[in-house]
Amino acid sequence: xxxxxxxxxxxxxxxxxxxxxGERKSVHLGGDPHRAAHVEPDVPRLxxxxxxxxxxxxxxxxxxxxxxxxxxxxPESSPSAAPPARPxxxxxxxxxxxx
Numbered sequence: 001x002x003x004x005x006x007x008x009x010x011x012x013x014x015x016x017x018x019x020x021x022g023e024r025k026s027v028h029l030g031g032d033p034h035r036a037a038h039v040e041p042d043v044p045r046l047x048x049x050x051x052x053x054x055x056x057x058x059x060x061x062x063x064x065x066x067x068x069x070x071x072x073x074x075p076e077s078s079p080s081a082a083p084p085a086r087p088x089x090x091x092x093x094x095x096x097x098x099x
Contacts (some may be wrong), residue, residue: 020084023050024058025065047071 026045028035041064048055061067 012048019050021050021052024048025055025069026061026064029060037067041065 024047026037026047028040029042029044029046031043032063043063045061045064045067047058047061047067049058050056059070061070
């Protein structure tokens with residue numbers, strides 16, 4: 001922090017760098033925990049969540065696919081109205097049409 005930088009600006013800049021509270025990740029429960037997630041897809045995982053100070057355990061899952069479903073849930077789809085039906089041949093004089 002520079003002597004001429006106000007504390008509130010420094011705190012805002014620092015806040016942007018910090019990991020967001022509630023972020024989740026999965027950790028291997030067997031072997032080396034720092035391996036890539038897809039290397040051993042059948043190994044159980046521990047789901048942990050960042051609370052601002054430390055990673056807290058949330059739950060355990062059986063494999064990589066289950067961990068992906070928890071970490072990246074499918075968006076809830078709301079029933080949307082179908083787009084308005086268009087006539088197959090819209091009005092116009094397109095060059096592709098025969099006279």
